[in-house]
Amino acid sequence: MAHSVARSARRADARQNAEKIVRAAIACLGRSPEASINDIAQEAGVGRVTLYGHFPSREALVEAALVRLLAEGDEVLEAIDLTGDPRDGLRALMESGWLLIAQAASVLQAAQAVLPPGRVQELHAKPEQRVHDLVCQGQAEGVFRADIPADLLTSVLHHILHGAAADVATGRLDTTDAPRFVAEMALAVCAVPTAKHHHAAKPR
Template sequence: MTNVRSTRSDALRNRDAILDAAVGCLTDDPGASMADVAKATGLTRATVYAHFPSREQLLEAVLVRTIDRSEAELAELDLEGDAVAALDRLVRRSWRIVDSFHRLLGAAEEALSNERIMAHHAEPMARVQALIERGQREGSMRRDLDAEWLTSCFSALLHAAAAELRAGRLAEADADRVVATTVRSLLTARAA
């Protein structure tokens, strides 16, 4: 029984090491290969492939892990009080998370379908939608558009900003302000 537990522990440690190395490699170079990840872990390519049979599966596992860790961080964010002020806190914190992983996100966007990427965003987007719905009930956020649509726009804006940052069309120093201002103006605009 001890050997089985030891083998499972080794496998879990290897899997974690592979995911940690993949985050580092893909953040530095979105085109990093499975061989690059194996080299960074000190494990053989065969071991990496035993855990993740394809680069696509590795990218998806990295994406899921990153979203899960980000979700744990966002769950601690205070969204009480004024809905617009809470929105600003959520946008700025969400943006910092997206910003820190924008190159990793770029690698995932190249390898995975938008549907697969968005399927992993359900919990974070539920938080955004709940805040938008609260703001709509309180009258501080626009009611002429559906909260689900506005939630999709929120996500799209953060991802578009990450793409603009990667392309060099959005300056790192301006990104936080630009993203927060754009999201706030979209969600609080009054119908004409």
């Protein structure tokens, strides 16, 4: 009985340490994508040996931090009502998605520096699928353009979000303007072209 209680206590301590380390990684990488293992261990209040006992490398820890942020962001996006007009849903997704990407931008930068591009893309698959499904819904209902594949529109929307985050980071875009701008750009990209635009696009 005593051994069982001790094992449970050790597992609880291990979970708490792992949680502290991930939270410390998010905080440190959020301040600087080059944050070191020493920085993160100090932030978490643990030693390097304890940290490496949970995460065998800086890469593994960076991935864990990104996975955590994406999971928390997905909970926010999951709560958005997408059952009405797809245009309203797209605006809400882009505005909320922008805030989440802005919060995770530095951690994402750290991940892109140490993880294979395919892995980063894989981790983004679920939120991108949500946008893709909404684009397909809007195309089916005739409120989004159907002359461009949904895959390509989704990719453009992804780049709008990350481009805005990069512009904010470099000071080219004000944080308070970004949610409205990314939403308006997304709606403009997906809008059904007018007859005039169709005519102008025809080859001579």
